[in-house]
Amino acid sequence: MFVRTGSSPGRAHPLRGIAQRGVALLAAALLAVTAALAGAVPAQAAVPDRWGFAYLQTPTPAPGTILETTRQWGGWKAGAPALWATVDQIGIGRYRVRFPLTASLNGAAHVTAVDNAPRWCQVFQTFPSGTDQIVIVQCYRPGGAPDNSRFVVDYTAASGVLPPGPDAFGYVKANPVGGLISSYNSVGAGNLVSQLGTGFYEVRLNGLGTALLDGNLQATAEHPNLPRRCKIARWTSTGGTILAYVFCFDPAGAMADSFFNLTYHRQRPIFGAVGPPNRFAYLWSPALGGATDFNSAGGVNSIMVSGVGQYLVTLPLVGFRMTTVQVTAFGTTPDYCNLQAPWLLSGSTVFVRNVICFNAAGAQTPNNFFLTYSSNV
Template identity: 45%
Template sequence: MRVRPLALALVAAVTVAVAPAPPAAAATPDRWGFAAVWNPTVPAGTTLDTTRQWGSWRAAFPALWATGGKLAVGLFRVTFPQVASGTRGTVHVTAVSRAGNYCEVFRWGSAGADEIVDVACHRPGGILADTPFTIMWSTSSGVFPPGAYATAQVNTAGAAVQWYNSTGAGAPGTGLLTPGRYLVRIPGVGVVGAGLSGNVQVTAIQPNAVARRCKVESWSPVGLEIDVVVVCVNAAGALTSTDFFITYHRQRAVFGAVDVPKYFGYIWSAGGGQTNYNHQLGFGANGVGMLAGGTYEVKYPQIGIRETNTHVTAYGDGPNYCGLGQPWVNAGSDALVNVMCFDNTGNPANYRFLSTFTSRH
């Protein structure tokens, strides 16, 4: 990888901060939810697609569903009922757009018994634009094998505001390398001798709903540690210091669960080995094929079961980015995910990415 020598040189010089420990509690995840917003113009309180949502509240409140509604142009609020956790937890959002629109988190917290997440979406050039998207929120605590699951919220200065690590290995080391470039060292989650393993997802946070994007520039194993370099840009594609969420998951669903769901997987389009995992079929079962310039189909065999959710994060240097080109399809028991990647002007561009997919079942 041509970016890695520079990244490793910067790593040697960066001051790495360690975040305070999260509160101890039961097995992960404590609370979670996922949903899809196909029509970003619906009014507040609209029930979101019930075939593409689920959450931890469903066990105690089976009649309740995640709802949503437009706040203003390009701004949308998702409400997960009965799981209020304040500003704890991690959020990932992925735009669904063939025109190169992209989305970020700009606010989240509790409203009574509910957890709300406000999402901002922009078209190329940075103008707010109503855009379909997928969303996942999860908060976790406690030590719970197997596999590994780690999350962090990192601020513009490179400090971890909150974090979680299912292995009990402790806080991530985080730091600002240069403006807009961050190092996140996640301890205890890798597999010695396996090279890269698992999957990484990154989502920008911008509290004023100004256009920002974040992605993985490079990642590498160091013993049991996974080191990730995250880069963030503004609407012009220039490196810009930005808050972000990061999730690492290995043989776990992206929201952190272990035994349920049993139908999940992930793949890195630039690699193989243990970065391609299917919980039903094992390593190497998922596939990526190019449909057209900048457009790809990811096939997840035998895990497109019941309510599902998917996310994608671009991988590499430069301002290019990726999202979903259209809603995913459950074809029999297979899941077919359409990924599109773009240059900074919103034109389709061949690029690399990390994809993750999960059912609630």
């Protein structure tokens, strides 16, 4: 089956309510650096203030390994081109990624496992370290045991508002009872997270919606103690507000409370910067060809089923220089989606070979997904 862009957006289906439950708040180690941080890194242009992306090619890296230089970049490069993001392995499946000159207390992080075998990776913790930003990633195999894995990771912190236009950007980092830890809204209208039940959250991104269901979403679980997976169960645009419903699960596939990061971006890449980059693309598999399918260079994005739960994604005309990809599963089941292998460039075409989806037991299974890609130029 080969699908190409057309002209009609998809529609989501209503969800049932789930019994409400609370969970204790974590006092994360994000409160430490407040006064020093303001003067440590000069303020940059808004949206975003600081950002970076990187890819771990070797699941057992040596200490201080520079992450692959063709698949990393960041806002720090404008003033410090010689600096690179690095990684240290600090446990089984646990990695400390350091983005230079990116320190912030108000950001969001995303991570996607890259493995042919069933694996998932989540954010363990994020915090500033001097002028750098640390993102600790934890990866698991089915059943919830820690395991080594390749992965792609990004981090963004933004402030200010965008001038009126077709683009929009917003994110939240929420705690397990729906409280906001970090939040950004590019029209300044604010965001809200509500817990509707165990592992069930409504995210309201006020003022970022359009009359059509438009743009792209990414969601990533975060937890310092327990294995968790989060995905988008449903989303809609109503009255100018993006409503996104997040489901989070434990390793067995039961809904479970979790910290999570969610980012919405429209006609901007996942990390929020634009012009540069001028080469980026995103899609939502149930509605390929609608407003949720975007290619900044006018290329025709496509998806081809390449196996059970495997999808070859082709993004023409946007494959330049340093690049990144993130994937988030869509739907109400505990299934999740990763990258089977690192994405490849052939001329200016990007081949993601493949998005690969699994059920809670680790068997490949068909599933819808959001995918987002960007270069650095």
